[in-house]
Amino acid sequence: MVVTLFGLGFVGLTTAVAFADMGITVYGIEVNEKRRSTIAAGKLPFHEPGLGEGLDRTLGKTFFVDVPVEEAVSKSDAVYYCVGTPYGKDGQADLSYLYGAIDQTLPAVSKDGFTVLVTKSTVPPSTTKDMVIPYIEKQGYTVGGNIGVANNPEFLREGHCWDDVVNADRIVLGVSDERSEKVLRKLYQGYTCPVHTVTLNTGEYIKYLSNTLLATLISWSNEMSLVADNIGDIQIAEAFRILHEDSRWGTPACNMATYAYPGAGYGGYCLPKDTNALFARSKALGYEPKMLGQTIAVNDAMPSAIAKIIERKVSSPEQVIGLCGLSFKPESDDTRDTPAAKIVAALNKDGYTNILGYDPLAIPEFKQYYAQLKMGFKESYDELVASSDVLVITTAWKEFSDLPEKAADKPIVDARYLL
Numbered sequence: 001m002v003v004t005l006f007g008l009g010f011v012g013l014t015t016a017v018a019f020a021d022m023g024i025t026v027y028g029i030e031v032n033e034k035r036r037s038t039i040a041a042g043k044l045p046f047h048e049p050g051l052g053e054g055l056d057r058t059l060g061k062t063f064f065v066d067v068p069v070e071e072a073v074s075k076s077d078a079v080y081y082c083v084g085t086p087y088g089k090d091g092q093a094d095l096s097y098l099y100g101a102i103d104q105t106l107p108a109v110s111k112d113g114f115t116v117l118v119t120k121s122t123v124p125p126s127t128t129k130d131m132v133i134p135y136i137e138k139q140g141y142t143v144g145g146n147i148g149v150a151n152n153p154e155f156l157r158e159g160h161c162w163d164d165v166v167n168a169d170r171i172v173l174g175v176s177d178e179r180s181e182k183v184l185r186k187l188y189q190g191y192t193c194p195v196h197t198v199t200l201n202t203g204e205y206i207k208y209l210s211n212t213l214l215a216t217l218i219s220w221s222n223e224m225s226l227v228a229d230n231i232g233d234i235q236i237a238e239a240f241r242i243l244h245e246d247s248r249w250g251t252p253a254c255n256m257a258t259y260a261y262p263g264a265g266y267g268g269y270c271l272p273k274d275t276n277a278l279f280a281r282s283k284a285l286g287y288e289p290k291m292l293g294q295t296i297a298v299n300d301a302m303p304s305a306i307a308k309i310i311e312r313k314v315s316s317p318e319q320v321i322g323l324c325g326l327s328f329k330p331e332s333d334d335t336r337d338t339p340a341a342k343i344v345a346a347l348n349k350d351g352y353t354n355i356l357g358y359d360p361l362a363i364p365e366f367k368q369y370y371a372q373l374k375m376g377f378k379e380s381y382d383e384l385v386a387s388s389d390v391l392v393i394t395t396a397w398k399e400f401s402d403l404p405e406k407a408a409d410k411p412i413v414d415a416r417y418l419l
Contacts, residue, residue, distance in 0.1 A: 001187060004029060004072040005080040006101040008039055008065070010046065010161055010269075010334075011120060011154050012082030017054040018165040020063035022190050027072035028065040029101075040065050047333040047361050050162035073108035077183050078116045080152070085121045087273050091280030093123055099135060106141055116148040116180045122274055123151070124281035125205040128174065148180030151200060153207035158268060159331035171195040174203020211274040212292060217259035218266045219298035225262030225417070226305055236262060237417035264339035264394060264415040265302035267328030272299075272337045303342030306392075306415045307350065310343070313390045313411040317352050322388025324381070324403065325395020325416075326359035326366040333361035340394040341370045343415070348374050358384040360397060382406070393418050 001024050005016045008030040020026040030036040035045045042059055044052050055063070064072075073079055083097040098121060109115045117136070119128055128151050133143050143149050151174040156164045171188050173195065175181040181197050188195055198206070221240065228234040244257040266272065279292050310321060328338040335341065344355055355375035359366065363377055378384040381399060385391065385406045393400050396416040403412055404419060412419075 001025070001078075001183075002076045003027070003078050003080060003187070004069075004076040004105075005082060006104075007082035007084070007097075007121070008035060008045075009082065009084070010048065010158055011156060012080075013039065013044075013055075014048065014051055014156065014161040014165050015080065015082060015120060015154070016063060017051060017058055018162075019187065020058035020061075021054050021166075023062060024187065025075075026058075026063045027067045027076070028063065029069055029072065029104075030065065036065055047159075047331075048161050049159065049331065054162060069104050070108040073105050073115070074110050076115055077113075078118055078187065079105050079109075080118045080120050082120045085123055085273070085277075087276045087280070091276035092284070093127070093273075093277040093281075095123065095127070095131065097121075098123070098132070102132070102136065106136065106139060109141075109147060111146055114146055114148060114179055114183070116150055116183045118184070119151040120154055122153065122207050122211075122270065122277075123204055124277050125201045125208065126281075127204060128176075128200040133176070144177060148175075148177055148183065149200070150175045150180045150184060151203045152184065153203055155207070155210060158334055159329060168193050172203050172206050173197050174200045176200055208274055208278045211271055212278060212295070214259045215266055215271045215275045215299065216291070216295045217256070218261075218263070218271070219295040221260050221262045222265060222302050223298050229309065237414070237419065240417065262417050263396070264306050264343060265299045267337040267339050268332075268334055269336045275299075303339055304346045306339070306343050306413070307346035309415075310347065310390065310392055310413050311350060311352065313413055314352065318354060319389035320354045320356060320387060321347065321352060322378075322384045322391045323355065323357040323375075324384065324391060324393045324400045325362075325397055326357050327362035327395050330395055330397045333359075333365050335362050335365045335369055338362075338366070338395075339415075341366070341373065343392075343394060344370070344373045344375055356384055356387055359395065360399065362395075385410075 003019055004027045005012055006029045008028050016026045016028045038045045081098055081101050083101050085093045088094055133149055153172050170193055173184045225236050228236045240261050249257055275296050282289050323340055326340045327333055327335055353374040356378050358378045358381055390411045391407050392413045393416050396418045
């Protein structure tokens with residue numbers, strides 16, 4: 001089988017390499033030249049454990065990034081779209097990158113065969129049915145002739161993308177016809193996990209069902225931590241760890257417990273984008289989901305709440321505040337929507353500019369995207385501790401677990417309840 005895949009970010013590159021590692025020929029299309037050339041050189045453009053070894057095994061053998069779009073698409077059984085679908089000020093998903101990739105695809109689709117166009121990017125329920133299919137047909141193409149349309153949502157965690165793909169717990173195929181289902185099931189025939197075939201709207205909805213639950217657990221946990229902080233004399237981290245001992249959570253290492261745990265708010269690409277997009281889509285169609293709206297509101301308020309907690313520990317604006325962690329989660333260099341940046345912005349707004357930051361991986365990315373913030377950086381954990389008057393754990397990297405020993409004489413704000 002042959003697949004063309006548009007977009008080689010976290011989801012796209014991991015998906016492409018995983019398919020290629022199963023012997024499927026995969027052509028990767030990436031418009032960002034720096035990212036494309038990095039991958040073509042056999043290197044990862046971001047930190048993702050396990051993915052590099054897969055790239056080494058497949059690049060130039062079953063995975064190619066130097067084939068023209070027209071040639072790649074004309075040979076493909078399926079074309080996957082893993083492009084960005086960011087949300088705008090109104091929360092609605094921006095489909096311009098998806099439409100742009102479809103525009104490149106349609107003229108190259110083989111007229112003699114059957115090609116399935118698969119949206120893997122996260123888009124609100126009804127997008128494929130009510131927007132993508134009409135967009136294709138408006139350009140003179142018939143869905144159901146030589147073109148099939150489907151969606152195949154991803155359930156990946158940054159820092160665990162490779163493992164989540166090769167050891168998937170479920171595959172969801174939102175399909176429009178039996179021929180599309182047959183093609184996609186053949187792609188996943190090597191998987192032993194359940195493969196579910198559902199309607200187009202259901203496929204998209206399942207992804208949002210997952211992400212909005214995770215976001216709700218995080219915001220609920222954060223609100224409960226603020227309640228506890230306000231009451232006082234409550235061991236917040238210990239309380240939540242004991243909560244997780246409830247047998248209804250499953251095993252002690254159950255990953256859901258990491259979401260029902262307080263912190264500085266959820267960040268990254270998926271949860272902020274997906275909660276806002278589903279809220280906006282539902283509201284536009286006449287129903288405003290109050291609990292989802294409150295989940296978003298609590299998350300939006302967390303950075304300012306954490307900033308106020310930090311300010312209570314600082315005796316004067318001249319004291320140096322040291323942030324331990326800049327990425328939105330440990331084991332990742334991703335700083336998109338990271339709470340650390342929002343906390344700095346809140347501190348800056350209140351007149352605190354003597355701020356330093358350190359992260360094992362994310363300093364270059366953070367500098368690139370948040371140059372407007374008033375702060376400096378240290379290249380080592382020890383330097384940060386030595387240079388700061390107040391320390392704040394803003395990302396739960398394991399190496400920060402010894403902060404009480406390193407900074408025994410300094411105030412610490414554990415915004416991730418790591419300690």
